[in-house]
Amino acid sequence: MANLRLRDLFRRRRGPLAFLAVVGPGLIAGVAGNDAGGITTYATLGSQTGLRFLWILPLTTLLLALVQESVARLGVVTGQGLSDLIRERFGVRWALFAMVVLLLANLANTVANVAGAASALAIFNVPILITAPLAALTVWVLVVYGTYRSVERIFLALTAVFLAYIAAALLANPNWATVASSLTTPNLGGVSGAEMLLLVAVVGTTVTPYMQFYLQSAVAEKGIGVEELGAARADAILGSIWTNFIAACVVIATAVALGSLGKPIASAAEAAVALEPLAGSFSKILFGAGLFGASLLAMAIMPLTTAFALAEAFGFESGVDKRLREAPIFYGIFTAILAIGAIVVMLPGLNPIGAIISSQYLQGLFLPIVLAFIVKLSSSKALLGEHASPRWLRLIGWGSVAILAILNVGIVVVNLLGLAA
Amino acid sequence: MLHLSRLIGRPVRDSSADAIGVIDDLIAAVGTSHPPITGLVVRTGRRRIYLGWSSVEQIDAAGATISATRVNISRFRRREDEILLKGDLLDKQIVDIDGRKVVRANDVILDFIDGAMRLVAVDVGTAGLLRRLGLPDAWVDRLSGERSRVASYIDWEDVDPLGSTIASVRLRVPHAGLSELHPADLATIVDQLTPRDRADIFNTLDEEVAAEALEELEPETRTDLLEDLEPERAADLLEEMSPDEAADAVAELSPLSRKEILRLMTKEERDDVQELLAHPEKSAGGLMTTEHVALRPQATAAEALAAIRRHKPDAEVAFAVYVVDGRRRLLGEVTLRDLVLASPAATVGALMEDEPVAVELLAHSDEVARVVTRYGLVAVPVVDVAHRLMGVITVSDALWDVLPEEWRREMPRRLHADSLAAAGPQELPARATTKRSTKSAPKSAAKVRKGPPRNKSSVKRG
Numbered sequence: 001m002a003n004l005r006l007r008d009l010f011r012r013r014r015g016p017l018a019f020l021a022v023v024g025p026g027l028i029a030g031v032a033g034n035d036a037g038g039i040t041t042y043a044t045l046g047s048q049t050g051l052r053f054l055w056i057l058p059l060t061t062l063l064l065a066l067v068q069e070s071v072a073r074l075g076v077v078t079g080q081g082l083s084d085l086i087r088e089r090f091g092v093r094w095a096l097f098a099m100v101v102l103l104l105a106n107l108a109n110t111v112a113n114v115a116g117a118a119s120a121l122a123i124f125n126v127p128i129l130i131t132a133p134l135a136a137l138t139v140w141v142l143v144v145y146g147t148y149r150s151v152e153r154i155f156l157a158l159t160a161v162f163l164a165y166i167a168a169a170l171l172a173n174p175n176w177a178t179v180a181s182s183l184t185t186p187n188l189g190g191v192s193g194a195e196m197l198l199l200v201a202v203v204g205t206t207v208t209p210y211m212q213f214y215l216q217s218a219v220a221e222k223g224i225g226v227e228e229l230g231a232a233r234a235d236a237i238l239g240s241i242w243t244n245f246i247a248a249c250v251v252i253a254t255a256v257a258l259g260s261l262g263k264p265i266a267s268a269a270e271a272a273v274a275l276e277p278l279a280g281s282f283s284k285i286l287f288g289a290g291l292f293g294a295s296l297l298a299m300a301i302m303p304l305t306t307a308f309a310l311a312e313a314f315g316f317e318s319g320v321d322k323r324l325r326e327a328p329i330f331y332g333i334f335t336a337i338l339a340i341g342a343i344v345v346m347l348p349g350l351n352p353i354g355a356i357i358s359s360q361y362l363q364g365l366f367l368p369i370v371l372a373f374i375v376k377l378s379s380s381k382a383l384l385g386e387h388a389s390p391r392w393l394r395l396i397g398w399g400s401v402a403i404l405a406i407l408n409v410g411i412v413v414v415n416l417l418g419l420a421a
Numbered sequence: 422m423l424h425l426s427r428l429i430g431r432p433v434r435d436s437s438a439d440a441i442g443v444i445d446d447l448i449a450a451v452g453t454s455h456p457p458i459t460g461l462v463v464r465t466g467r468r469r470i471y472l473g474w475s476s477v478e479q480i481d482a483a484g485a486t487i488s489a490t491r492v493n494i495s496r497f498r499r500r501e502d503e504i505l506l507k508g509d510l511l512d513k514q515i516v517d518i519d520g521r522k523v524v525r526a527n528d529v530i531l532d533f534i535d536g537a538m539r540l541v542a543v544d545v546g547t548a549g550l551l552r553r554l555g556l557p558d559a560w561v562d563r564l565s566g567e568r569s570r571v572a573s574y575i576d577w578e579d580v581d582p583l584g585s586t587i588a589s590v591r592l593r594v595p596h597a598g599l600s601e602l603h604p605a606d607l608a609t610i611v612d613q614l615t616p617r618d619r620a621d622i623f624n625t626l627d628e629e630v631a632a633e634a635l636e637e638l639e640p641e642t643r644t645d646l647l648e649d650l651e652p653e654r655a656a657d658l659l660e661e662m663s664p665d666e667a668a669d670a671v672a673e674l675s676p677l678s679r680k681e682i683l684r685l686m687t688k689e690e691r692d693d694v695q696e697l698l699a700h701p702e703k704s705a706g707g708l709m710t711t712e713h714v715a716l717r718p719q720a721t722a723a724e725a726l727a728a729i730r731r732h733k734p735d736a737e738v739a740f741a742v743y744v745v746d747g748r749r750r751l752l753g754e755v756t757l758r759d760l761v762l763a764s765p766a767a768t769v770g771a772l773m774e775d776e777p778v779a780v781e782l783l784a785h786s787d788e789v790a791r792v793v794t795r796y797g798l799v800a801v802p803v804v805d806v807a808h809r810l811m812g813v814i815t816v817s818d819a820l821w822d823v824l825p826e827e828w829r830r831e832m833p834r835r836l837h838a839d840s841l842a843a844a845g846p847q848e849l850p851a852r853a854t855t856k857r858s859t860k861s862a863p864k865s866a867a868k869v870r871k872g873p874p875r876n877k878s879s880v881k882r883g
Contacts, residue, residue: 087512
């Protein structure tokens with residue numbers, strides 16, 4: 001998944017990644033979607049609200065599928081990355097705006113993943129003040145001195161732990177009738193402000209801005225021809241369903257284990273309880289390892305995607321095969337994001353789980369902006385010709401942008417008023 | 422000197438100083454080294470109209486003034502040989518031929534030369550970006566620094582504008598500058614491009630240049646590219662490549678396109694490729710090329726040299742001719758050096774080194790690499806079980822599999838005339854020196870010298 005050289009990665013068809021390489025970027029992007037931010041947000045949704053808001057997941061699946069299909073189409077037909085296209089079609093100012101949004105979103109996500117790594121090791125009683133800087137330094141050295149690719153597979157393998165949630169959800173044996181009705185009947189009755197924030201965080205963690213940039217670059221770099229557009233589409237859509245299937249399992253497993261409390265999870269150790277029906281006393285180790293692997297993986301990808309996207313848009317030297325001196329701005333951005341991520345997590349009194357949820361809420365806040373660019377680009381006849389989005393897709397796209405924007409403005413206003421009062 | 426970024430959006434006034442619209446774009450007629458500006462696109466309300474350059478009286482950062490008497494207004498329509506500076510060039514990817522890089526046009530520099538406003542350079546630096554953001558010149562200067570600003574201008578002569586990303590508009594760009602490049606540099610650039618731009622470039626390049634660049638491309642890029650090209654064009658290019666490289670390329674193709682492309686190749690080239698395809702990838706047979714010069718013992722040195730002239734084998738293959746009997750069994754080899762030094766009438770049978778080092782068809786690629794290294798060979802002959810000469814493996818192909826991956830990017834797949842000439846710094850190829858401007862002279866020189874100076878040491882053998 002990591003796009004250290006996406007091209008190399010997808011080209012090399014051996015090792016444990018071989019399967020993923022064949023399955024395609026969409027599916028990989030899907031698994032990668034369940035990073036520290038995703039798992040923590042879904043677990044919190046389960047523990048805080050039980051099964052009440054399961055219906056949000058089919059909706060986010062639909063949104064994710066639509067967005068990823070558009071992005072895959074853009075990548076296949078134009079052969080270019082998203083920031084490339086934003087720059088070429090909307091000019092420098094819009095590109096700068098989009099990049100600032102992406103930068104902020106990814107900064108927040110990096111914070112989330114440093115926090116994820118820290119809380120994973122907190123299970124084993126390692127203090128945050130040690131984990132945060134050490135994890136950041138490790139990732140930095142691995143990426144800059146080029147041994148990252150070999151370790152990446154270990155991290156990726158660790159995240160397979162989250163597949164355990166599928167079994168955990170089954171073993172938890174919830175009331176399946178409740179699950180079915182909750183999945184299919186959207187109900188916002190009696191929703192509190194905090195729950196509203198959480199729902200936006202769920203949307204934000206499912207349809208992350210960075211993932212769209214990453215996916216389009218991956219598709220473009222893979223050089224998939226227009227004749228394979230159907231396959232790329234199916235890949236993007238199946239990937240979305242797959243991610244959210246795992247997400248639903250996390251919510252169900254956590255809801256059964258902790259939902260009776262009705263409050264957010266307080267630590268990674270608490271979230272691990274959801275895996276107990278499956279792994280018993282082993283669950284904490286299992287969960288900790290998975291969370292640690294996912295976090296470290298994302299700690300490399302998030303800053304790298306940002307640096308690559310900025311390089312695409314503004315045309316400076318980029319690439320992890322370059323030396324520090326050859327691509328100073330690229331490595332500068334990478335280093336700065338990683339460093340800021342670590343420093344924020346080390347701030348005294350910061351609650352890692354709270355930081356993760358807030359960062360995912362920010363993703364949701366920025367989503368309509370990124371989404372607007374994608375909808376606009378993918379409906380452009382001049383750019384995509386016959387592959388431009390049809391009318392109904394454009395309508396759904398702009399509709400989603402509008403709903404998310406209104407929701408976000410509403411929440412911000414309500415919270416500001418709440419603070420004032 | 423004018424910056425395009427400072428012109429776009431500025432008012433267009435008639436002689437009575439009334440604004441009739443704003444500058445939306447500038448049009449240049451491509452084809453010459455510094456193309457003249459031929460017209461303006463003016464936005465008036467919701468309409469875009471074309472204004473011939475002859476009716477423009479004055480243009481600067483304050484806007485344009487047109488002479489009322491000579492106004493020739495018509496609705497804007499694009500013509501074949503014209504580019505829109507904003508629409509087609511600004512923010513688009515271009516190839517910096519001199520720097521061998523794909524970059525993005527941040528701004529466009531115009532100037533009055535020979536009585537006409539011309540497109541002179543493209544700004545790819547920070548200053549261009551800052552200007553586009555609308556910062557005043559004083560700020561741009563302070564933030565970007567004088568030196569970096571000049572260095573980030575690319576002379577239009579060194580720019581290859583890529584095709585537009587806009588599907589409905591295809592620019593016809595001759596890519597003349599690119600075909601001047603060393604194949605390895607061309608390949609480096611092509612590896613950075615989008616699939617569509619790659620195909621565009623390979624359709625316009627000269628066959629020989631395109632084939633050489635294909636040999637240098639990353640294998641996956643090469644496969645994608647061959648499948649994107651018209652099958653006839655792909656077949657033509659494969660015929661032009663050396664048989665072993667062509668076989669490697671064909672082996673990677675999807676079965677369907679492989680069949681189609683092979684069908685379109687000439688019988689001779691197809692047979693070569695198919696024969697090579699039959700050998701396992703990691704064996705001597707899979708590494709070898711069928712291209713070589715083989716002679717009977719009674720042939721003379723003069724005939725041997727004539728044979729080399731006739732076959733024009735690749736540089737590494739031409740370092741030796743092989744002596745075979747009536748059943749193609751390998752008897753010996755004569756180096757090019759010995760042929761040149763010998764009297765023209767001497768027979769190769771007398772000149773040859775008996776029982777030369779050779780590898781068998783099924784020898785593993787590791788062993789081939791070891792043999793080539795131990796004996797310091799430029800090329801090693803490949804024989805079958807009956808000791809019949811089947812082909813030749815060059816040193817670059819022999820070492821390819823054992824090189825660390827980072828080195829492979831640096832290594833040319835073939836010796837090119839340029840790499841040979843560039844071995845001595847005092848003998849830089851003319852191409853590299855003429856294409857050079859002051860800005861990146863050391864860079865381009867270093868780039869050309871990258872090919873290892875193998876021609877010195879490798880003629881002698883153990």
